[in-house]
Amino acid sequence: xxxxxxxxxxxxxxxxxxxxxxxxxxxxxxxxxxxxxxxxxxxxxxxxxxxxxxxxxxxxxxxxxxxxxxxxxxxxxxxxxxxxxxxxxxxxxxxxxxxxxxxxxxxxxxxxxxxxxxxxxxxxxxxxxxxxxxxxxxxxxxxxxxxxxxxxxxxxxxxxxxxxxxxxxxxxxxxxxxxxxxxxxxxxxxxxxxxxxxxxxxxxxxxxxxxxxxxxxxxxxxxxxxxxxxxxxxxxxxxxxxxxxxxxxxxxxxxxxxxxxxxxxxxxxxxxxxxxxxxxxxxxxxxxxxxxxxxxxxxxxxxxxxxxxxxxxxxxxxxxxxxxxxxxxxxxxxxxxxxxxxxxxxxxxxxxxxxxxxxxxxxxxxxxxxxxxxxxxxxxxxxxxxxxxxxxxxxxxxxxxxxxxxxxxxxxxxxxxxxxxxxxxxx
Amino acid sequence: xxxxxxxxxxxxxxxxxxxxxxxxxxxxxxxxxxxxxxxxxxxxxxxxxxxxxxxxxxxxxxxxxxxxxxxxxxxxxxxxxxxxxx
Numbered sequence: 166x167x168x169x170x171x172x173x174x175x176x177x178x179x180x181x182x183x184x185x186x187x188x189x190x191x192x193x194x195x196x197x198x199x200x201x202x203x204x205x206x207x208x209x210x211x212x213x214x215x216x217x218x219x220x221x222x223x224x225x226x227x228x229x230x231x232x233x234x235x236x237x238x239x240x241x242x243x244x245x246x247x248x249x250x251x252x253x254x255x256x257x258x259x260x261x262x263x264x265x266x267x268x269x270x271x272x273x274x275x276x277x278x279x280x281x282x283x284x285x286x287x288x289x290x291x292x293x294x295x296x297x298x299x300x301x302x303x304x305x306x307x308x309x310x311x312x313x314x315x316x317x318x319x320x321x322x323x324x325x326x327x328x329x330x331x332x333x334x335x336x337x338x339x340x341x342x343x344x345x346x347x348x349x350x351x352x353x354x355x356x357x358x359x360x361x362x363x364x365x366x367x368x369x370x371x372x373x374x375x376x377x378x379x380x381x382x383x384x385x386x387x388x389x390x391x392x393x394x395x396x397x398x399x400x401x402x403x404x405x406x407x408x409x410x411x412x413x414x415x416x417x418x419x420x421x422x423x424x425x426x427x428x429x430x431x432x433x434x435x436x437x438x439x440x441x442x443x444x445x446x447x448x449x450x451x452x453x454x455x456x457x458x459x460x461x462x463x464x465x466x467x468x469x470x471x472x473x474x475x476x477x478x479x480x481x482x483x484x485x486x487x488x489x490x491x492x493x494x495x496x497x498x499x500x501x502x503x504x505x506x507x508x509x510x511x512x513x514x515x516x517x518x519x520x521x522x523x524x525x526x527x528x529x530x531x532x533x534x535x536x537x538x539x540x541x542x543x544x545x546x547x548x549x550x551x552x553x554x555x556x557x558x559x560x561x562x563x564x565x566x567x568x569x570x571x572x573x574x575x576x577x578x579x580x581x582x583x584x585x586x587x588x589x590x591x592x
Numbered sequence: 593x594x595x596x597x598x599x600x601x602x603x604x605x606x607x608x609x610x611x612x613x614x615x616x617x618x619x620x621x622x623x624x625x626x627x628x629x630x631x632x633x634x635x636x637x638x639x640x641x642x643x644x645x646x647x648x649x650x651x652x653x654x655x656x657x658x659x660x661x662x663x664x665x666x667x668x669x670x671x672x673x674x675x676x677x678x
Binding site: 394395396397398399400401402403404432452472475476479480484 | 654657
């Protein structure tokens with residue numbers, strides 16, 4: 166039975182999903198949506214889809230403990246049978262939002278999704294446009310992994326052996342030493358009263374996943390890109406999007422009359438050794454930033470503050486501390502890890518998506534032979550934090566996803582968050 | 593004493609010794625750094641190291657894709673910036 170080493174972040178994502186399942190929030194699903202100008206080539210897409218399932222044993226793998234050394238591994242039964250690609254007409258079906266919302270809940274037309282990946286193509290007979298929905302389990306992959314997976318689905322390719330993630334092995338004493346700066350910082354955060362969108366009084370079981378998509382027009386995208394260029398340069402997107410996201414959370418706090426002196430922002434950190442084939446296990450940890458709410462008054466000030474905190478976090482070795490903390494936690498049973506997940510998520514607005522790595526599907530203008538109009542990902546979020554903001558940039562078109570749990574935010578609060586994001590991006 | 597010029601080799605040495613990029617193949621002066629994984633986190637580490645090693649602060653307006661595309665281009669930009677600042 167083939168096994169693969171589990172990375173520290175595999176354990177974190179598994180712990181997060183376990184927390185969600187145990188608290189009644191369901192599995193951690195995400196949907197990547199591609200809008201195509203024409204019909205994708207069915208044969209090419211089927212071939213690429215089957216190649217992905219044949220080559221990536223991780224798709225059929227489960228996290229298991231080895232008796233020897235209590236080591237966490239992915240255990241696979243072998244290649245997973247590719248589920249059929251579902252082709253449907255868009256007209257007569259529910260609208261795009263309803264379709265995506267049902268998939269974020271783990272269902273497709275009332276049936277629970279049984280596989281970690283599910284691919285559907287919806288054609289609009291009137292316009293010729295097609296919507297491709299890839300529903301994926303976040304416990305198995307991160308956002309950058311999905312980006313690489315889309316590249317593989319975009320066109321069949323010659324066979325090549327897939328890379329497997331690396332799992333660092335260090336003694337618990339060394340890991341504890343490396344993790345200390347972050348543990349101290351997390352304890353300091355709880356003392357300052359850091360808050361997320363979720364709070365005591367709201368049900369931890371959360372409501373169903375909800376989302377709104379903000380798709381900027383070409384003109385708005387150009388304006389946002391110009392702002393980004395002025396504040397962060399041509400390609401250093403992360404501080405800009407992070408500032409937009411934390412300012413939206415600050416707006417929410419203000420509208421509730423809450424005082425949260427700090428805002429805790431988690432950024433996914435990608436492994437430097439990542440190859441183009443490393444669909445799974447490329448994320449090695451998270452970079453936690455602790456932002457002063459009072460320094461987020463304007464977008465310019467917020468960007469400068471994020472950059473300074475980013476710099477300080479690197480100087481303090483927080484990415485290494487985060488990786489060490491996860492590696493340490495990996496040696497515990499998952500249920501012991503859940504309090505840490507809850508603590509980490511407190512005050513956390515979101516883990517940003519593709520903005521930290523750059524553009525989505527860079528350089529690719531077609532998917533299975535059809536021209537790509539736009540692409541973005543809509544992940545579900547857990548409570549806490551109850552709210553996530555995610556940004557995608559495809560060929561200069563910028564999209565933002567507001568993702569929350571029903572009951573975490575009122576309709577007015579969602580509108581306030583949306584207005585804040587829209588104004589900061591393109592106002 | 594004048595400082596040593598910033599060369600493509602000194603930029604490559606900085607990128608590898610500080611684990612900013614960890615490619616499987618050696619980095620050449622004309623290797624595209626973005627394809628090697630120069631993402632936001634690597635970029636921030638690079639800016640920090642440029643400040644510490646070369647005592648140069650890069651402002652957003654100077655952060656163009658062309659200047660950071662290769663070790664050669666980055667060395668030329670940094671060396672010129674230091675010469676102008678002297």
